Amino acid sequence: MADRPLSLWDQLDHEPDDAPEPMRAPAREPAPAVRPSPRILRVTDLNRRVRGLLDADAVLADVWVEGEISQPSFPASGHCFFVLKDASSQIRAALFREELARVPVPPRHGMQVIVHGRVRAYEPQGVYQLYVESITPAGAGDLHARYEQLRTELAAAGLFDDERKRAIPRWPRRIGVVTSPVGAVWRDIQNVLRRRYPLVELLLSPSVVQGAAAAPTVVRALQRLYAQRDLDLVILARGGGSLEDLWGFNDERVVRAVANAPVPIIVGVGHESDVTLADFAADLRAPTPSAAAELATPDGTQLPAILARYRDRAAAALTGRVEDRQRFLDAEARALSRLAPDITTARQRAAELVDRAARSVEDRLERRRVGLAAVRDALRTLSPAATLERGYAVARAADGSIVRDVDVLAAGEALQVTVARGTVDTRVERTRAHDSEDPFR
Amino acid sequence: MIDDATLADLGDEELAKQPFDELVAALQRTVQQLEAGSVGLEESIELYQRGLRLHTACEARLRDAELRISELGRRGPASATADDG
Numbered sequence: 001m002a003d004r005p006l007s008l009w010d011q012l013d014h015e016p017d018d019a020p021e022p023m024r025a026p027a028r029e030p031a032p033a034v035r036p037s038p039r040i041l042r043v044t045d046l047n048r049r050v051r052g053l054l055d056a057d058a059v060l061a062d063v064w065v066e067g068e069i070s071q072p073s074f075p076a077s078g079h080c081f082f083v084l085k086d087a088s089s090q091i092r093a094a095l096f097r098e099e100l101a102r103v104p105v106p107p108r109h110g111m112q113v114i115v116h117g118r119v120r121a122y123e124p125q126g127v128y129q130l131y132v133e134s135i136t137p138a139g140a141g142d143l144h145a146r147y148e149q150l151r152t153e154l155a156a157a158g159l160f161d162d163e164r165k166r167a168i169p170r171w172p173r174r175i176g177v178v179t180s181p182v183g184a185v186w187r188d189i190q191n192v193l194r195r196r197y198p199l200v201e202l203l204l205s206p207s208v209v210q211g212a213a214a215a216p217t218v219v220r221a222l223q224r225l226y227a228q229r230d231l232d233l234v235i236l237a238r239g240g241g242s243l244e245d246l247w248g249f250n251d252e253r254v255v256r257a258v259a260n261a262p263v264p265i266i267v268g269v270g271h272e273s274d275v276t277l278a279d280f281a282a283d284l285r286a287p288t289p290s291a292a293a294e295l296a297t298p299d300g301t302q303l304p305a306i307l308a309r310y311r312d313r314a315a316a317a318l319t320g321r322v323e324d325r326q327r328f329l330d331a332e333a334r335a336l337s338r339l340a341p342d343i344t345t346a347r348q349r350a351a352e353l354v355d356r357a358a359r360s361v362e363d364r365l366e367r368r369r370v371g372l373a374a375v376r377d378a379l380r381t382l383s384p385a386a387t388l389e390r391g392y393a394v395a396r397a398a399d400g401s402i403v404r405d406v407d408v409l410a411a412g413e414a415l416q417v418t419v420a421r422g423t424v425d426t427r428v429e430r431t432r433a434h435d436s437e438d439p440f441r
Numbered sequence: 442m443i444d445d446a447t448l449a450d451l452g453d454e455e456l457a458k459q460p461f462d463e464l465v466a467a468l469q470r471t472v473q474q475l476e477a478g479s480v481g482l483e484e485s486i487e488l489y490q491r492g493l494r495l496h497t498a499c500e501a502r503l504r505d506a507e508l509r510i511s512e513l514g515r516r517g518p519a520s521a522t523a524d525d526g
Contacts, residue, residue, distance in 0.1 A: 171462030181512065190508065198506040199461045205513045224513050300503060307465070307499050310472050314492035317475035321485040324478065 044123070051121035054128060060119040065091075065130065066138055067115070072107040082107055084115060084130060092129035093117075102210050103135045104244045112138040116242070134242045144243070147250055151277055154252070159259045160280040166264045168284055168296060172232035174201045175296055176225035178218060179237045181206040185289040189237060192290050197297035203228065209238035214248025219257045226262050233264050233296055236278065237289035240270030249276035258282055268292025388420040406431035445470055449491040456498045464502065468495040 041049070054060055065084060072082035078097035083090050093115065095107065107113070117132040154160065175193075179185050181204060193200055207221035208214050218236070225234055236258060238249070248254060249269050258265055259281040267278045268286035279285040286292035380386055384394065395403040396416045403409060409428050417424040445467040448459065456464075471492040475485060 171465070173460055173462070190510065194508045198508040199502065201509040201511075203511055203513060221513075228513075300506075303503055304500065307468070307496055307503075310468050311492065311496040313472045314475055314489050314496075317472065317478070318485055318489040321475070321478060321482055325482050 043126070047121060047123040047126050050126075050128075051123055054119055054121050057119075062116075062118060063130075064114055064116050067091075067113065069107045069111045069113055070109060072109060080107055084113075091119075092127060093132050094129055095132040095135070099133055102241075102245055104212065104247055105135075105137060107135060114138050134244060136242070136244060147243070147277070150250065150252060150255075151280070154255055154277060154281070159255060164259070164283075166283045168264050168266065169232045170298060172200055172296060174203060174231050174233075176203045176205060176228060176231050176234045177237065178205045178207050178221040178225060178234065179289065180209045183239070185209075185237050185239050188290045189235065189293045192293035193297060195301070196294060197300040199300065200297055203231070209248065210241075210245060211248070215251035215254050218248060218251075219253050222254075222257045222261070226260075231263055233266065234261055235266050235268065235289075235292045235296055236282070237268040237286075237292050238270070239289065246270060246276050249278040252277075254278050255281045266292045266296055268295075385420070388418065391420075394418045406433050445491065445495075449494050453498075456494075457501065459498075461499065461502050461506075464495055464499050468492060468499060471495060 067084040067086050067090075070083040070085050070090070072080055074080050078100070080095040080100050082093050082095070084093045085091075095103070100106070105111075114136045115130065115132045116134045116136075117130050119128055120131055121128045158164070177186070177189060179189070186204065190202065193202065203225070205221040205225045208217040222234070222236065225231065238246070240246075246269060249267075255277045258267060258278045261283075264283040266284045266286050267276070267282035268289045268291055269276050269279060270288070275285070284295055286295050388394070394417070396418070397403055397408065398414045398416075401408075403415070409415070409431050411428050411430050413428045415426050415428055417426060448456070448463070448467050449471075451459070471488055474480065475488045475492065480488065
């Protein structure tokens with residue numbers, strides 16, 4: 001598809017330096033003033049117009065075609081040309097060197113395939129042909145069947161068990177990366193980490209990630225990383241593609257190498273929908289290589305804010321400590337001041353107690369005093385003086401004994417009679433006994 | 442690993458060489474110790490100053506960080522131990 005020299009027609013529409021864009025459809029009409037009628041086109045112009053028509057067709061730009069490969073040729077250019085045909089029709093097909101390197105099986109005569117690509121015109125020869133981007137061997141989805149079988153086997157062997165999954169270190173210092181050193185993936189990973197967490201150190205273990213050579217190369221690249229010391233994490237990454245493109249990541253050797261990683265490993269292959277067996281064996285699966293880089297690191301753009309929060313917390317804690325201290329001192333002061341009224345109260349209570357005790361003693365004394373007076377009165381009533389006061393007298397014989405009976409006395413005998421307020425010395429004139437018990441009857 | 446007090450007492454140059462995550466971890470521990478409130482006022486002030494210093498060191502590391510990249514099998518500081526086979 002080499003570009004031909006510019007035609008006159010092109011020069012009318014373009015600046016001389018303006019290289020023609022191969023994908024562009026020449027939509028504009030030629031200037032009528034300089035063209036005779038009927039319009040006569042040059043062959044080149046015609047082919048270019050046809051090519052533009054085909055390029056503008058969205059369906060032809062992205063087609064899947066099933067057919068049989070016929071007469072493949074492999075010229076020195078490294079490209080591959082063949083005819084794709086079915087029972088009644090055929091089309092020329094081209095498979096360029098870059099795409100050829102990625103197909104799982106090289107095209108062979110008679111092979112039934114499904115090809116993916118676009119239809120374009122090849123202007124120098126005035127032909128349209130199929131530019132093939134990928135080839136899948138037709139026939140019962142062989143790859144899918146192998147994929148499923150291997151997945152079942154390796155799952156049974158425990159390679160995909162959740163218990164095997166290790167946590168991704170939160171603050172990795174050194175990350176090993178297995179991917180192709182050329183292309184967008186390695187660049188994307190670097191860009192993500194430069195923006196997100198440039199504190200990390202990256203160690204690339206380059207590998208082929210496409211085609212038949214991918215599997216052994218990836219395994220070797222992984223093992224070289226595994227031999228490194230001080231590695232916190234491994235990322236295995238490649239861009240998206242068809243099942244054939246990614247086939248190396250379904251290779252049992254690769255899957256086992258991933259499962260045997262001595263440090264946590266993140267696999268980021270393709271775009272979202274592509275899940276390879278290596279993904280299942282990884283500690284963490286990332287939907288894309290960029291996502292793998294993100295999952296591998298903390299978000300450094302958030303770190304200044306997080307660090308500032310720690311600083312603020314420290315300040316708040318210290319302020320809190322000072323305030324606590326202040327509150328403690330205040331409380332102490334209040335406690336001290338509370339002790340003063342306590343003394344007053346205690347003193348008052350003590351005084352009350354003393355009063356009560358005194359009152360109680362006095363009461364008891366008073367009660368005793370009253371008792372004593374009663375006893376004294378009683379005593380007074382019983383004493384002979386009181387009896388004498390009431391008019392009785394006590395008679396004593398000469399020997400001093402109290403006279404209760406007349407028999408002990410004889411006439412003329414001396415008698416001493418004591419009354420309330422004096423004593424009478426007298427003599428007995430005569431004695432006379434009473435008839436009854438009661439002397440006053 | 443050295444303890445947080447020793448870490449925070451390092452000179453600026455030495456402190457800048459410590460792994461970033463260890464600086465952050467030391468900052469976290471310092472703040473937690475402060476917040477636990479089981480230390481006296483004097484020690485709280487010391488902890489606070491330690492936290493400030495660690496915070497400054499972390500910030501400087503973030504500000505000055507540049508992604509370091511090396512490749513196995515190529516001449517370079519990180520590839521010295523690489524086995525080229």
